[in-house]
Amino acid sequence: MSVIITRPDPDSGLGANLLSMVAALYVCETLKRPLIVDWTGMTPLRDKQINYFPAFFEPIRRWGDVDVSYVNDPDIPAASASYQPEAAYEPDDDRYGDLVTGAVGDRDVCLRRFHYHRIFRRSPLTPSAVFYRTREFFQQLIPRPPLRRHMAELRPLFERRIVVALNVRSGNGEFEPGKPYWNRVNTSIFGQRTFLDGLYHACTDCVSGFPAALRSDLAVFVVTDARAMQERLLQIPGAFAVRKGFPPAGAGHQFADFAAGSGGYSDVDSINETIVDMFMMAACSGLVCNESAYNQYAQHMTLCFNGNVRRFEQYFEHPVKRLVKGLRDIVTGA
Secondary structure: OOOEEEOOOOOOOHHHHHHHHHHHHHHHHHHOOOEEEOOOOOOOOOOOOOOHHHHHEOOOOEEOOEEEEEOOOOOOHHHOOOOOHHHOEOOOHHHHHHHHHOOOOOOOEEEOOOOHHHHHOOOOOOHHHHHHHHHHHHHOOOEOHHHHHHHHHHHHHHOOOOEEEEEEOOOOOOOOOOOOOOOOOOHHHHHOOOHHHHHHHHHHHHOOOOOHHHHOOOEEEEEEOOHHHHHHHOOOOOEEEOOOOOOOOOOOOOOOOOOOOOOOOOHHHHHHHHHHHHHHHHHOOEEEEOOOHHHHHHHHHOOHHHHOEEEHHHHHOOHHHHHHHHHHHHHHOO
């Protein structure tokens, strides 16, 4: 039987890869094929034979009528898939519709690039249906036991007070001019004199609908990808963070070589902390963020925090531009 393979690009981030797996499962349901999950060769891991997904999450072995297997499965080594992804059909942007209609023939299909939007934009599903399908997948996403124990230990930090998650994607050098991902987020905001004040305003605005007595004890959970940015964000009133290790300054987030001079901190430690931050954001009462697939787990699990989500870029827009945008939204019903 022909299969669908989800094999992310090595530099692709965790949030994007999880969303791609949602889309791959949809294709499998549509074509009635099994799914092979091949997250080997990922840049953040030194050992390229490790399959990122089953190494850090409990394997999902069946999704509805879809059988799911994993390359280099740590629990069932003998079941490691024997296949040739290089020989599989890899659709380009104009051919993703074929996956939805079934017009791919009897051949293996390898989905490598970020394909969540590429597939669902061509599907008959409504945006609401896509949202709840994605949420259903996230509800089945369970970290391995050591991570679950660590998150249980952290839970008291998020209880009996209002906590807003502040997720700032800085890129840690990836978004600088001349880099492949230059201009993916507006990094000019980071250099503004009012940067921290604007973020704190966004956090307080995020929970403005809560009773004043609850807002008086506001805490801000800092989630970011660079040590220097974390140090800046921790200056915000009520801010705290969980993550302790980061890649070197300017090295981006896909960094694995922690062995030398890192105090025992490793690539696995880095991924563990990334996953813990991603899950603990969902324990918060609101979210302030810039564009990132990484916080989609929290948004789906909380139903977008019941409306308590703020994109912080808008707090740094010129007042006139913000007014015009607001009027446009009113007119268009956005």
